[in-house]
Amino acid sequence: MWWIKNVHLVDPAQGISGIRDILVKDGLVREVSEDIPANRAQEILGADSPEEIGLVDGQGKYLFPGLVDVHVHLREPGFEDKEDIASGSRAAVRGGFTSIMAMANTSPVVDHRALAEFVLRQGQRAGKARVYTAAAVTKGLRGEELVEMMDLKEGGVSAFSDDGKGIQSAEMMRLALEYAKLTGLPVVAHCEDESLAAGGAIRKSETSARLGFKGIPAGSESVMVVRDVILAGETGGKLHIAHVSTKESVEAIRTGKARGLDITAEVNPYHLIFTCEDVTLTDTSYKVNPPLPSKEDQEALWQGILDGTIDMLATDHAPHTREEKARPFGEAPFGINGLETALAAVWQAFVAKGILSVEKLIELWSLNPARRFGWEAGTLKPGHPADMVLFDPERREVIDPAGMESRSVNTPYLGREMRGLPEMTWVAGKLVMKDRRVI
Ligand SMILES: NC(=O)N[C@@H](CC(=O)O)C(=O)O
Numbered sequence: 001m002w003w004i005k006n007v008h009l010v011d012p013a014q015g016i017s018g019i020r021d022i023l024v025k026d027g028l029v030r031e032v033s034e035d036i037p038a039n040r041a042q043e044i045l046g047a048d049s050p051e052e053i054g055l056v057d058g059q060g061k062y063l064f065p066g067l068v069d070v071h072v073h074l075r076e077p078g079f080e081d082k083e084d085i086a087s088g089s090r091a092a093v094r095g096g097f098t099s100i101m102a103m104a105n106t107s108p109v110v111d112h113r114a115l116a117e118f119v120l121r122q123g124q125r126a127g128k129a130r131v132y133t134a135a136a137v138t139k140g141l142r143g144e145e146l147v148e149m150m151d152l153k154e155g156g157v158s159a160f161s162d163d164g165k166g167i168q169s170a171e172m173m174r175l176a177l178e179y180a181k182l183t184g185l186p187v188v189a190h191c192e193d194e195s196l197a198a199g200g201a202i203r204k205s206e207t208s209a210r211l212g213f214k215g216i217p218a219g220s221e222s223v224m225v226v227r228d229v230i231l232a233g234e235t236g237g238k239l240h241i242a243h244v245s246t247k248e249s250v251e252a253i254r255t256g257k258a259r260g261l262d263i264t265a266e267v268n269p270y271h272l273i274f275t276c277e278d279v280t281l282t283d284t285s286y287k288v289n290p291p292l293p294s295k296e297d298q299e300a301l302w303q304g305i306l307d308g309t310i311d312m313l314a315t316d317h318a319p320h321t322r323e324e325k326a327r328p329f330g331e332a333p334f335g336i337n338g339l340e341t342a343l344a345a346v347w348q349a350f351v352a353k354g355i356l357s358v359e360k361l362i363e364l365w366s367l368n369p370a371r372r373f374g375w376e377a378g379t380l381k382p383g384h385p386a387d388m389v390l391f392d393p394e395r396r397e398v399i400d401p402a403g404m405e406s407r408s409v410n411t412p413y414l415g416r417e418m419r420g421l422p423e424m425t426w427v428a429g430k431l432v433m434k435d436r437r438v439i
């Protein structure tokens with residue numbers, strides 16, 4: 001049992017952003033109030049003596065509902081040299097994430113029930129973050145034949161996604177939305193038209209021309225977002241757009257929402273922090289799909305966040321080995337390792353500077369994703385699971401591979417000092433990270 005005192009609690013679902021005390025017992029939040037006297041805490045917690053209660057002084061710190069990340073690559077089965085479910089879920093809680101959703105682009109692909117159940121079981125066995133999983137939309141991510149959606153839903157998946165590949169056939173996407181609708185689960189769309197994107201390494205721009213790369217045009221994403229919004233309208237299906245990175249995509253989603261369609265969208269925080277102009281040939285950790293956007297697109301992403309067109313942030317945690325990322329830029333795989341650095345990155349770039357409020361941050365990264373995917377998370381209302389993060393806005397740390405839980409270190413922050421980090425993480429009232437160490 002826990003008693004956290006004098007902490008700045010941020011919980012948009014309860015309309016709270018201010019100093020509170022909070023009591024936790026048997027995995028649940030029991031009481032949230034402005035000041036809890038010792039005898040009352042002992043009574044509510046049913047403690048025989050004060051020594052039984054874990055007391056945390058939250059002075060100068062924030063308490064957040066555990067962050068919810070709907071887009072991570074845990075690489076198991078098949079690519080355990082990059083990450084596995086245990087290491088990924090440890091990285092999650094170290095970074096402040098207590099619920100994560102694994103993508104299906106493993107080997108074999110999570111396109112059948114037995115494998116989905118395996119992923120969920122491995123997540124439980126790891127006993128750190130709550131691990132949810134998406135199943136593929138099409139068998140083997142080949143875009144040709146739908147998976148058994150109802151069977152997978154019964155196996156416990158939370159969404160369907162061919163993430164890593166765009167579904168090239170409009171008819172296949174239409175069918176996917178229609179069938180997924182019967183399960184009540186969203187289709188998570190990775191929007192990428194291969195005829196436009198093929199062979200590119202970074203966003204088509206002055207930089208791509210200067211560096212001598214074939215650029216990936218913004219349209220390779222936007223045309224498919226427009227298509228999928230239209231198909232969501234025709235089918236009445238539930239659509240979630242992954243890693244939105246262009247102005248035209250934001251516009252299409254805004255239009256779809258104005259029509260009342262069942263659409264949500266996420267942005268990868270690195271697309272808010274970096275632009276295509278930051279890319280250098282020597283650092284492949286900036287190579288990500290979709291590629292880092294232009295300044296103009298980045299501004300449109302912000303507009304989308306501020307007016308509610310964009311519902312959430314998601315790391316798209318995409319670990320790759322040092323060997324793979326050591327290849328020449330054009331040949332290195334796409335992806336940025338996110339779980340252990342993303343919150344700090346957003347904090348120091350935006351929240352610390354007053355560009356993004358802490359309340360909006362928690363809406364975007366805890367409340368909204370939990371609501372969309374139907375998970376019990378995103379708030380610390382009494383009676384809800386005590387998935388919580390104690391966050392120290394002043395804590396500094398140099399990002400050192402030796403301290404990282406992820407098996408991969410493909411982040412632009414390597415060797416850089418970050419400011420604003422999670423200090424303690426609880427999942428279901430159990431302390432799983434303390435002082436930057438997973439326990
Ligand atoms: N985002 C990436 O750059 N890479 C992801 C695939 C994806 O999310 O599309 C990966 O699996 O490595």
Ligand SMILES: [Zn+2]
Pocket residue numbers: 163164165190242243289290
């Ligand atoms: Zn993707």
Ligand SMILES: [Zn+2]
Pocket residue numbers: 071072073103163164316318
């Ligand atoms: Zn992804």
